[in-house]
Amino acid sequence: MKIRLENVVKTFETFRAVRDVSLEIESGELVALLGPSGSGKTTILRMVAGLEYADGGHIYFGDQDATDIPVRDRGVGFVFQHYALFPHMTVAENIAFGMKVSRVKREKAAIEVRVTDLLRLVRLEGLGDRFPAQISGGQRQRVALARALSVDPKVLLLDEPFGALDANVRHDLRRWLREIHRELGITTIFVTHDQEEALDLADRVVILKDGHIIQQGTAEDVCRNPQSAFVMKFLGDANVLAAEVRDGRAYASGAAIDVFGMADGKAELYARPADLDWSAQGPGIPASITRVLDRPDGRRVLATAETGEQLEFDVEPERGLKAGDGGFVTLRRAKVFAL
Amino acid sequence: MSATPKRRKPPRVGDGPLFRRLLIGIVLVIGAILILAPLLIIGVEAFSKGWAVYRDTIIHPDTLHAIGLTVFAALVAVPVNTAFGVAAAWSITKFDFRGRRLLLVVIEIPFSVSPIVAGVAYLFVYGLQGIFGPTLDEYGIKILFAIPGIILASMFVTAPFVARELIPLMQAQGRDLEEAATSLGASGWRTFFSVTLPNIKWALLYGVVLCNARVMGEFGAVSIVSGNIRGQTNTLPLHIELLYHDYQAAGAFAASSILALIAVFTIIAKVALERQGAGRVRSSATRPALVANPAEKTS
Secondary structure, three states: OOOEEEEEEEEOEEEEEEEEEEEOOOOOOEEEEOOOOOOOOHHHHHHHHHOOOOOOEEEEEEOOEEEOOOHHHHOEEEEOOOOOOOOOOOOOHHHHHHHHHHHOOOHHHHHHHHHHHHHHHOOOOOOOOOOOHHHHHHHHHHHHHHHHHHOOOOOOEEEEOOOOHHHHHHHHHHHHHHHHHHOOOOEEEEEEOOOOHHHHHOOOEEEOOOEEEEEEEHHHHHHOOOOHHHHHHOOOOOOEEEEEOOOEEEEEOEEEEEOOOOOEEEEEEEEOOHHHEEOOOOEEEEEEEEEEOOOOOOEEEEEEEEOOEEEEEEEOOOOOOOOOOOOEEEEEEEEEEOO | OOOOOOOOOOOOOOOHHHHHHHHHHHHHOOOHHHHHHHHHHHOOOOOOHHHHHHHHHHOOOOHHHHHHHHHHHHHHHHHHHHHHHHHHHHHHHOOOOOOEEEHHHHHHHHHHOOHHHHHHHHHHHOOOOOOHHHHHOOOOOOOOOOOHHHHHHHHHHHHHHHHHHHHHHHHHHHHHHHHHHHHHHOOOHHHHHHHHHHHHHHHHHHHHHHHHHHHOOOOHHHHHHHHHOOOOOHEEEEEEHHHHOOOHHHHHHHHHHHHHHHHHHHHHHHHHHHHHOOOOOOOOOOOOHHHOOOOHOOO
């Protein structure tokens, strides 16, 4: 089912949560709404679900205007951040609930068969008789997904689906959700504030800020071509250096990089920790190392440039750097945004 | 912890054996003098003139009528207040609206107001010199010094009981469960009966039990509005007072023993319900019925 949002607006009291958002989601697509808290991502998801009504604009499911269809009849599967499993029902009863209360009447035997199928799909065979309090967080989230899928939704909506889980479980569930999506091909929108999760999982990432869409595209698009300093900063660690653009080249305290087609003037230079390196000789940004952090996959070096700017970069584990060393930070690549 | 040191040290800060024994001892003595002794006296005094006097007091028509009236008042006031409590708790916890906090305060007023003040207020509203009194009197409707007044006064006093038990629980549960049920296609009624009610049932029953105990025992407000007409508008607590003033101490104690018995049943029901997790916002992990926010636990 193709989903289309047209100039959607939502205001809570005086807070404008969503301002004029238009978005198209293709049938079968897996889209992430990514943004900091307060960016309106959850509100958009809840409006698509029908849990909130839009103050303005339209939401189309295929060719049908779904803006005013109540959630009960909208045919969406919604997975809540804290699962919202019915604590007094077993796992199987939770999954069967939607089929029992639906306007579409189903045979009791058919419901049982479907529950078994869904338990197999989410790999929880044999746990049907447990209560939600008796299973782990990751298992609860899988039950919540099975329950949402039980009513054959046109679209699957997940609100911070892995937010409450610890890192390892989150990692596994991400891969697993991707598999389920490939298997079922259902149009899926999920909300997250975790960049890695969005980039890992989604066909397309929609980045939101203050109720606006700032940028959208594949993980490659948004990572390689961030169109604003906000996106650059939000997607991952970034070093910021004051820079000046002159004749198609940006200069920042001892380092320079080509920038084609940018007007002369003040600018900011953004570089990822992996975009910087360290060398004992110049040229480069003169700096001294203040701390070295050892991590499983390398060493993170914190340095202070002569100009006082703080820099962070990664080096191979073999590099014998230590606090107090002086030298030069070199620039492999960077993004420059005019101020 | 396995290697216990030879020197006896308190297991925790502030848990010295002397202090502990002293404090527990003081509480036990005060509890016995203030609470247990008077209750025991009821039992002793009720039978002080023998079983026959006790029986005669209980089966006296006035006593029986008082018991009947008390039960009747409870049968009306408790269901109405239960419905009110559920509606109030639902409104306060599931909706956002102006005056939400004010409503919360209003519901709690009967707890902070002396019941006798409520009685006097009803006198001014429904009395013959009151606001509605003359009009109601014209149509022959008697509120004061009649059963409706007794029920109204009881309801005023017990209005907060159910709501107060439900509000913290429903606040902790949030709206997620109802939203989940609705998104799965459940109707409003279905959501209430299949999802909301099972998750609040113990707290609801707990509130009902406390509400009932208070309705049956209410004295202050009812004594003002009932007019103490023997055999007509006397509830059990009022009847006890009457017997006492008639120098029928044994009779008063006999009638009191009925109220004490109700109290005992209330306590038993209360403890049983607390075992089910009522009266607390969050229950232990072993009970799935009341897990408010499963996400907060790491299991």
